[in-house]
Amino acid sequence: xxxSLLISCFLLLxxxxxxxxxxxxxxxxxxxxxxxxxxxxxxxxxxxxxxxNVPDSRVKVYFLQPDQFKILKPDGISILPKGGxxxxxxxxxxxxxxxxxxxxxxxxxxxxxxxxxxxxxxxNSDIVLSTLLVDExxxxxxxxxxxxxxxxxxxxxxxxxxxxxxxxxxxxLFVFNTNTFKLPKGVTMEYEGxxxxxxxxxxxxxxxxxxxxxxxxTINTGLKPALFK
Amino acid sequence: xxxxxxIELFKIFKRPRTYIxxxxxxxxxxxxxxxxxxxxTNYMAFGMQSLTQSFDIQGNVxxxxxxxxxxxxxxxxxxxxxxxxxxxxxxxxxxxxxTLRLLITKPVSRTNLLLAKFFSSAIYTILLLCWxxxxxxxxxxxxxxxxxxxxxxxxxxxxxxKADVLWRYFAAFGFAAIAMTTVAALSFLLSVFAENSxxxxxxxxxxxxxxxxxxxxxxxxxxxIKPFLFTTHMIGWKGFFDAPVQWEPVLQSAGILLFHIxxxxxxxxxxxxxxxxxx
Amino acid sequence: MQPLIEVNKLVKQFDSLVAVDNLSFSxxxxxxxxxxxxxxxxxxxxxxxxxxxxLPSSGSIRLFGEELTPNHKSxxxxxxxxxxxxxxxxxxxxxxxxxxxxxxxGVRPSHRLLMDQLEMVGLAERANSKVxxxxxxxxQRLGIAVALVHNPDLVILDEPTxxxxxxxxxxxxxxILRLSREFQKTVVVSSHLLTEIEHIATRMIxxxxxxxxxxxxxxxxxxxxSNKVHLGVANPEKAIELLKKEPWGLQVELSREELxxxxxxxxxxxxxxxxxxxxxxxxxxxxxxxxxxxFLSLTSGNQHVAAFTx
Numbered sequence: 173x174x175x176s177l178l179i180s181c182f183l184l185l186x187x188x189x190x191x192x193x194x195x196x197x198x199x200x201x202x203x204x205x206x207x208x209x210x211x212x213x214x215x216x217x218x219x220x221x222x223x224x225n226v227p228d229s230r231v232k233v234y235f236l237q238p239d240q241f242k243i244l245k246p247d248g249i250s251i252l253p254k255g256g257x258x259x260x261x262x263x264x265x266x267x268x269x270x271x272x273x274x275x276x277x278x279x280x281x282x283x284x285x286x287x288x289x290x291x292x293x294x295x296n297s298d299i300v301l302s303t304l305l306v307d308e309x310x311x312x313x314x315x316x317x318x319x320x321x322x323x324x325x326x327x328x329x330x331x332x333x334x335x336x337x338x339x340x341x342x343x344x345l346f347v348f349n350t351n352t353f354k355l356p357k358g359v360t361m362e363y364e365g366x367x368x369x370x371x372x373x374x375x376x377x378x379x380x381x382x383x384x385x386x387x388x389x390t391i392n393t394g395l396k397p398a399l400f401k
Numbered sequence: 402x403x404x405x406x407x408i409e410l411f412k413i414f415k416r417p418r419t420y421i422x423x424x425x426x427x428x429x430x431x432x433x434x435x436x437x438x439x440x441x442t443n444y445m446a447f448g449m450q451s452l453t454q455s456f457d458i459q460g461n462v463x464x465x466x467x468x469x470x471x472x473x474x475x476x477x478x479x480x481x482x483x484x485x486x487x488x489x490x491x492x493x494x495x496x497x498x499x500t501l502r503l504l505i506t507k508p509v510s511r512t513n514l515l516l517a518k519f520f521s522s523a524i525y526t527i528l529l530l531c532w533x534x535x536x537x538x539x540x541x542x543x544x545x546x547x548x549x550x551x552x553x554x555x556x557x558x559x560x561x562x563k564a565d566v567l568w569r570y571f572a573a574f575g576f577a578a579i580a581m582t583t584v585a586a587l588s589f590l591l592s593v594f595a596e597n598s599x600x601x602x603x604x605x606x607x608x609x610x611x612x613x614x615x616x617x618x619x620x621x622x623x624x625x626i627k628p629f630l631f632t633t634h635m636i637g638w639k640g641f642f643d644a645p646v647q648w649e650p651v652l653q654s655a656g657i658l659l660f661h662i663x664x665x666x667x668x669x670x671x672x673x674x675x676x677x678x679x680x
Numbered sequence: 681m682q683p684l685i686e687v688n689k690l691v692k693q694f695d696s697l698v699a700v701d702n703l704s705f706s707x708x709x710x711x712x713x714x715x716x717x718x719x720x721x722x723x724x725x726x727x728x729x730x731x732x733x734x735l736p737s738s739g740s741i742r743l744f745g746e747e748l749t750p751n752h753k754s755x756x757x758x759x760x761x762x763x764x765x766x767x768x769x770x771x772x773x774x775x776x777x778x779x780x781x782x783x784x785x786g787v788r789p790s791h792r793l794l795m796d797q798l799e800m801v802g803l804a805e806r807a808n809s810k811v812x813x814x815x816x817x818x819x820q821r822l823g824i825a826v827a828l829v830h831n832p833d834l835v836i837l838d839e840p841t842x843x844x845x846x847x848x849x850x851x852x853x854x855x856i857l858r859l860s861r862e863f864q865k866t867v868v869v870s871s872h873l874l875t876e877i878e879h880i881a882t883r884m885i886x887x888x889x890x891x892x893x894x895x896x897x898x899x900x901x902x903x904x905x906s907n908k909v910h911l912g913v914a915n916p917e918k919a920i921e922l923l924k925k926e927p928w929g930l931q932v933e934l935s936r937e938e939l940x941x942x943x944x945x946x947x948x949x950x951x952x953x954x955x956x957x958x959x960x961x962x963x964x965x966x967x968x969x970x971x972x973x974x975f976l977s978l979t980s981g982n983q984h985v986a987a988f989t990x
Contacts, residue, residue: 222557223558224558225560226559226560227565242459244460245549247460247461247548248548249457249549249560249561250460251456251458251459251551251558252457253455253457254669323455362639363639363640363650364627365647365653366554366639366640366643408783410782412769417771498770499765500768502728503733503767505733506731506733508753508786530905588773661990677734678733678734
């Protein structure tokens with residue numbers, strides 16, 4: 173009895189300590205991200221969705237604290253899944269309140285990463301749960317999985333390089349579900365030749381992928397909120 | 402031959418009915434442009450509803466290129482009527498007017514006369530398409546500018562880079578010229594059998610409507626005959642808006658249409674050479 | 681002399697109907713050759729075969745000494761024609777119509793020449809009016825101008841007086857006579873009216889149901905001697921006696937209470953006066969051409985006679 177009480181106390185203390193560690197880690201991730209008030213990124217956007225035929229394009233990516241985020245193709249059309257804001261960790265995490273829950277460690281590409289689950293404090297938040305895989309030494313998030321109320325689950329896989337000290341990735345692979353999406357049947361006549369070509373394309377795994385490869389960032393130049401209107 | 406062609410063109414372009422088609426296309430294109438200018442954003446919001454529920458689309462979707470595509474898509478189905486109006490009149494109209502017998506008593510071979518008449522119909526068709534291209538492409542671009550072209554198909558959404566669009570329109574109009582010349586050739590063939598132009602015009606349209614219905618209906622027994630209907634291939638111009646263009650089916654469609662043109666024309670000549678002119 | 685048109689054993693069959701049946705005839709240079717026959721006799725079909733509008737079922741057609749079928753281009757460049765109604769492009773002006781058909785005939789006449797041509801048919805003042813505004817007679821004259829624009833040697837006119845008013849008919853006759861006499865054209869003209877052919881033709885052919893009934897010089901059939909006068913009188917014996925005596929000295933036949941004598945039609949009033957003066961009571965008098973008489977024998981009903989002779 174005495175022992176079990178002792179063990180319980182220990183476990184409680186341990187988990188509190190662990191939660192404290194998770195909070196600390198989240199804080200350091202946030203601190204790193206929040207050091208970027210705004211940025212303008214130049215990137216190549218590739219969209220790989222089974223029912224979309226979009227060429228790779230040069231885009232500009234804009235971000236402004238706390239969660240203003242926009243991808244623009246100058247003079248052209250860009251198409252991104254709804255909730256694409258979570259493509260940017262900055263807009264996902266910056267300025268938001270979360271309860272962080274530790275979930276142990278995992279290994280990705282030979283890198284030991286801490287898993288933290290984030291539960292939003294605000295009950296009306298669209299985000300239900302986010303899971304971050306964080307490198308404790310650099311406070312860099314290598315993978316984020318976000319479940320939303322409206323738009324399903326997203327997965328971001330990030331790679332860092334030249335802009336790691338700002339917490340900004342060189343490459344993001346963004347994976348989302350496309351199973352539920354149905355294109356409307358066209359009312360106009362379709363060309364049989366095109367149909368044959370389209371049906372011969374391999375069916376996807378029900379997931380869409382968007383890749384952003386950044387070539388450059390311009391950080392904290394004082395972007396105007398009007399840009400995001 | 403050149404002389405005959407010039408005479409036939411002179412006759413076509415001296416007739417008031419020739420300009421009905423040009424006026425009709427002008428009016429339709431002007432109306433579509435006006436509608437898009439006034440309320441294009443709402444139309445686009447409605448048209449892309451299903452897509453914007455799940456996706457964010459940034460940029461100027463409603464540009465001159467898209468409007469030209471929409472105009473082609475809506476208008477090209479109706480252009481055969483305007484083509485038949487002139488091509489179906491070529492022989493039947495002359496028979497009705499009573500001028501056919503006068504033409505045949507002139508020292509020209511029936512084959513040359515028919516070729517001149519057919520080529521003048523083809524030239525009319527091409528000029529009509531040029532007029533359509535000028536209005537729908539040039540005017541749209543002047544009003545709405547250029548940009549990437551986004552096309553919603555039933556199987557995929559295609560976005561074409563701005564710089565990668567214009568050549569596709571040239572190719573599409575070229576293909577449409579072949580498709581519409583097929584209509585002209587059919588009308589021309591039917592024109593041999595009639596002594597007033599209503600018959601061939603109505604018959605041409607009936608054939609196209611029936612074939613188009615068969616093409617559109619997704620019923621297995623009809624699907625089997627689809628490849629043999631020329632109307633299936635007439636919308637091959639849309640193939641140029643695939644990325645990348647599937648050249649094989651597009652060229653095959655163009656070939657099938659050319660084959661139809663030649664077959665219709667040869668049939669017309671063979672029948673007309675043996676025909677007694679009783680009108 | 682080589683005939684300008686030589687038709688030999690020509691047959692045209694439309695399904696079960698034989699429209700032209702084993703027809704042979706010849707037209708010589710300088711002839712005004714009349715085709716006479718009722719509607720449906722095969723006149724138009726024959727003329728259309730001469731112009732390669734209709735292909736013969738069998739038989740041969742030679743024009744200008746050449747077979748028509750392989751040489752129709754060179755032959756037709758020497759032929760001008762108006763077939764039935766002279767329909768032209770209504771949305772074009774007279775001069776535009778004329779220019780188009782001249783070019784189709786392989787000539788490029790100057791504006792002046794085209795105007796001369798219109799002048800000849802009395803349409804110069806309306807040269808720039810749309811044909812849609814023309815009367816039937818004007819269209820007919822323009823049709824003739826179109827037929828003549830390339831200066832053909834042979835002119836074929838199918839029922840050229842159809843639908844014309846009396847003045848128009850007279851104008852057309854004069855025009856045909858001018859073509860023959862002044863311009864030395866060979867003219868082939870068809871009509872269902874005997875009087876038409878009588879006034880303009882030098883030689884003629886009569887068709888009935890596709891067959892040739894007779895062919896020859898018109899003068900032979902319109903000789904005074906060939907005119908028969910039928911007299912209905914109350915006292916035939918006295919009349920016969922008077923007619924046989926001087927100054928008339930006529931051969932008299934008696935047929936169904938009528939006396940028939942051969943007499944030129946212009947002498948009929950004088951004969952009438954003489955008999956009345958001599959106390960013969962005349963109940964009826966009518967002059968019948970032998971050709972008309974021939975039609976009577978050709979056709980069974982009176983309706984046909986009326987059609988030919990009115």
